Amino acid sequence: SQKIEQNSEALNIQEGKTATLTCNYTNYSPAYLQWYRQDPGRGPVFLLLIRENEKEKRKERLKVTFDTTLKQSLFHITASQPADSATYLCALATSGTYKYIFGTGTRLKVLA
Amino acid sequence: DAGVTQSPTHLIKTRGQQVTLRCSPKSGHDTVSWYQQALGQGPQFIFQYYEEEERQRGNFPDRFSGHQFPNYSSELNVNALLLGDSALYLCASSLTFVGPYEQYFGPGTRLTVT
Numbered sequence: 001s002q003k004i005e006q007n008s009e010a011l012n013i014q015e016g017k018t019a020t021l022t023c024n025y026t027n028y029s030p031a032y033l034q035w036y037r038q039d040p041g042r043g044p045v046f047l048l049l050i051r052e053n054e055k056e057k058r059k060e061r062l063k064v065t066f067d068t069t070l071k072q073s074l075f076h077i078t079a080s081q082p083a084d085s086a087t088y089l090c091a092l093a094t095s096g097t098y099k100y101i102f103g104t105g106t107r108l109k110v111l112a
Numbered sequence: 113d114a115g116v117t118q119s120p121t122h123l124i125k126t127r128g129q130q131v132t133l134r135c136s137p138k139s140g141h142d143t144v145s146w147y148q149q150a151l152g153q154g155p156q157f158i159f160q161y162y163e164e165e166e167r168q169r170g171n172f173p174d175r176f177s178g179h180q181f182p183n184y185s186s187e188l189n190v191n192a193l194l195l196g197d198s199a200l201y202l203c204a205s206s207l208t209f210v211g212p213y214e215q216y217f218g219p220g221t222r223l224t225v226t
Contacts, residue, residue: 004154034214034215036217041219041220042219042220043116043202043204043217043218043219043220044155044202044215044217045217046214046215046216046217049214089154089155091154097168098143098145098160098162098167098168099157099160099168099170100145100157100215101157102147102154102155102156102157103154104152104153104154105154
């Protein structure tokens with residue numbers, strides 16, 4: 001069955017370091033992959049979209065990679081700040097569909 | 113520019129009852145998707161509305177139904193509530209024309225079924 005896996009354990013890193021979050025998927029051929037940030041009790045906030053034919057996307061301190069061979073996306077936050085502490089969700093969709101499938105999210109905590 | 117709004121914020125219902133949740137999309141958006149998010153889980157796609165029609169549906173029973181109005185706002189209806197329906201219900205709006213879309217989520221409605 002289709003599965004999206006994100007590290008369920010919280011990731012703690014020191015301020016200023018680069019945080020790297022992983023999204024792995026199986027039995028799925030996504031055409032689009034998105035990353036969202038979610039704070040407690042709030043709705044997810046869109047961060048980045050990457051297509052299957054793109055290897056890397058950047059936006060300010062954020063970088064996403066998409067490896068369709070490894071079936072994996074990596075999400076990097078450089079020069080991390082305590083304000084980056086949140087849960088980060090990846091979401092995938094296949095071509096021709098409007099349905100995004102979300103992972104369970106990884107909680108990131110940036111320590112001052 | 114108002115973002116996505118949802119009402120009510122919180123709701124407590126009893127098993128077997130029916131509930132209606134409401135969503136107003138971001139200005140200029142024509143597509144509304146509904147998601148259910150259980151505690152500690154990612155959002156699960158319920159269905160999407162475009163041009164007042166259900167365009168795609170996730171793996172949810174017929175107890176879950178919806179509607180989109182000419183002004184693009186939307187309702188989610190859940191009949192015969194079960195304890196397992198307790199969750200955060202999220203509405204997301206987008207613009208179909210731009211293709212693989214950014215979704216703008218509302219703050220959600222926290223539904224508790226007792």
